[in-house]
Amino acid sequence: MSSTTSQQTIDVARVRQDFPIFSRPLPNGADLVFLDNASSAQKPQQVIQKEVDCYERYYANAHRGIYQFGVAIDEELEGSRAKVQRFISAAEPEEIIFTSGTTMSINLVAYGWGRKFVKPDDEILINEMEHHANLVPWQQLAKETGAKLNFIPLTDDYRLDLSQLDDVLTKRTKIVALTSMSNVVGTINDVSHVAARAKSAGAITVVDAAQSAARSATNVQSTGVDFLAFSGHKIYGPTGVGVLYGRRERLEEMDPFLTGGGMIDRVFRDHSTWAELPAKFEAGTPQIAQAIALGAAIDYVSSCGMNAIQTHEVQLLKHATASLAEVLGLKIYGPDQSHKGAIVSFTVDGAHPQDIASLVDRKGVAVRQGHHCTMPLHDLMGVSSTVRASFGMYNSEADVDVLVDALHYARKRLRLT
Amino acid sequence: MFPLQSMTIDELIEQFESLEDWEEQCDYLIDIGFDLPKLPDEHKIEPNKVHGCQSNVWLVANTSDGDSPVVEIQAESDAMIVNGLIAVLLAAYSGRTPQEILDTDIKAIFARLGLDRHLSPARRNGLFGMVKKIRSIAEQAA
Known part of the structure; x- marks a missing residue:
């Protein structure tokens, strides 16, 4: 942090x-x-006012206008991205993708990375404490790719039973998805430990940080995760905006999920090439005012x-x-x-x-x-x-x-x- | 308070309207929920469950024999305010002929009770799940 x-x-x-x-x-x-x-x-008022200011003082679409407000809005939006980067200790702002929330962030990984790299008989390792947002996308991925779902067993008091990790984390495991904090029983999971084990097994780690992001410091580099998702509205920020952090290497190798305006490099009659990060994953008009106000929420919790x-x-x-x-x-x-x-x-x-x-x-x-x-x-x-x-x-x-x-x-x- | 079985929907509405506010009305729902006859355990099985409810609701109905058969409904939830809502539905529907059930304007009854204003959308969905089940029973019997 x-x-x-x-x-x-x-x-x-x-x-x-x-x-x-x-x-x-x-x-x-x-x-x-x-x-x-x-x-x-x-x-907090600081977040509400930031969103109001955006609409009242310098609103325009992002990444398009070279007029004064076009420049101002981009500075605010990219400034907010840099705040998110520092907030979760990411290596660079391009690793921060604005999404609609945790659910979309995880779906983006399941579609963009999962459908490209997960093959029949591969394994996806999840567990039963996960929010449906970090469970159902993996069920769907498994169904569509022919992969198998494995589960880290839970202890009687609803913690991950990491003593059994060796039995469920195998050479075939491609993705380990876990929450950093249970949204029901509050369990704090040892993300660093799981990420390290996943890495040595050749799997990537996807973390649902929707709860923990508002409650403790987040450090994507020291924990060694590949992807991490959280929502703006749970960290005292606006609804409708969330974050997907992805390590550059992962984001570069994965396919876009939504395609269209803003995410392309060159469009030809019959094919297109993709823009650089993070635009590659931000098709269409982004959540401009919400993403800007998310920066104010991060300032707020950081100042506390x-x-x-x-x-x-x-x-x-x-x-x-x-x-x-x-x-x-x-x-x-x-x-x-x-x-x-x-x-x-x-x-x-x-x-x-x-x-x-x-x-x-x-x-x-x-x-x-x-x-x-x-x-x-x-x-x-x-x-x-x-x-x-x-x-x-x-x-x-x-x-x-x-x-x-x-x-x-x-x-x-x-x-x- | 009336014993529930003898209370008509009009009497129930009258009672409801005499109460001060939603809190009192909600208390009243809890009270008539407590008075709701218990459903025997053998009926608390999956096929009798009402879908769309956040709590468990089991509902069974018997249509009597004879020239003008009536539908007798029994239902129970594990949540007490829901039992009160079940009591409202039984007052409106139980002991009526299938055609009377199908002709009942239940939305107007809910509106007079203020349920349309005071219940959350999720609760209203659950309530209409019960209505749907009762109406489909009546349709089969009609």
């Missing part, structure tokens, strides 16, 4: 002032306790300090784990705190997650309920849905206490004693 600052702690009261969403009560009068950050995070954010969330997780234990019948899924981030999925005996989420909402608490796009993981956990409380930099221990009170209220309302 290149842009950490000397600040070591998060001043929640000050941070919350930057987020307009917290300045007014919910329609029912309650104060917002937003605990659905693993799904999408709220936006990723290490400070991580420390803050670890503290929240500690408080949440201890406090939730007071709720009768509540079961938290996942590993102990030393192996996870601030994402807590749980069930309450005798209560459906849907009812819990509806009832705590009355107290202003926004939590997610459902399978969180991880049906195979929920199959392993033996439940079809869970309640998920996921924390962000603006959450406080007081938010945890409101959640716990709201859970007591929900239990009572559901006649559980």
Whole structure:
């Protein structure tokens, strides 16, 4: 992480002032306790204003105009790309591809690299904790190429069982796809270790960093990954924009996925040649204002300090784990705190997650309920849905206490004693 | 509160309209959900599941014999607010003839209950999944 600052702690009261969403009560009068950050995070004024400024002050299409705004917009857009590069410690800005989000980033790899290099009887190594976005594209790739899916087994507490890696990582493995942090049980995976093992087996590593990007420093070079994907909206940035990092060598060898304007070098009547990186993978008009505002989001979290954010969330997780234990019948899924981030999925005996989420909402608490796009993981956990409380930099221990009170209220309302 | 079986949809709507706000109405749904007769476990099987619901919903129906047969519906969810919504559907549909079921303007009933405003799109989809299942049963029996 290149842009950490000397600040070591998060001043929640000050941070919350930057987020307009917290300045007014919910329609029912309650104060917002937003605990659905693993799904999408709220936006600071700095991000909102950056997007507004783009539209109000210098908007034009990107990479096209030689007029004044055409130059200004390109400077902003490429400036944002450079911020992303520094944020994840990539070697060069050309390795940063703007996409619509993590899902598109992973699909881009599955189509552009996978369909070119994965052959029948090759193997793709995944695991059951993955979000559907890092699972279904590989199922489709396997189906279309005749490759086989292998799974790194999970431990009883939903961590990768790396002691069994040798059994599933073989000479035929072409791709190892894993999340750096589970969006359900919060498990933090040892990406460096897996990437090193994959490399020595001749496979590439694709990392879904949608959760970890907002919660801890990211370094694509020291972890040795080939591809890494994350979304703008989960790191306090705009919706509609995300990032695919690819090592230059990988991006050079893979085919474009979307073709059309902006991504070509020369178009002839019957064939075309491709533009240099990163344009090769950015066909059509890009997410201009969103990508520019993503740069503001990166500035924002960087000025707070990723290490400070991580420390803050670890503290929240500690408080949440201890406090939730007071709720009768509540079961938290996942590993102990030393192996996870601030994402807590749980069930309450005798209560459906849907009812819990509806009832705590009355107290202003926004939590997610459902399978969180991880049906195979929920199959392993033996439940079809869970309640998920996921924390962000603006959450406080007081938010945890409101959640716990709201859970007591929900239990009572559901006649559980 | 009325025992559910004796409550008509009009009585249910009247009760609903007398309540202060959605929170009270939602509490009422939870209460009638608790009063919903339990579905015997042998009916809680995959073929009886209603698709489109985020929670599990099982629904079975019997059509009575005789000259003007009526459809008796039983259903249960593992979520309590959904059980309340099931109670609404049973008040509207159960014990009616297939033709009466097909003629029921359920959207108008949901609108009078405010369900169209207060339920999330995902919840509304689940509710209409149940409606679809009940209507297909009625179509087969008609």
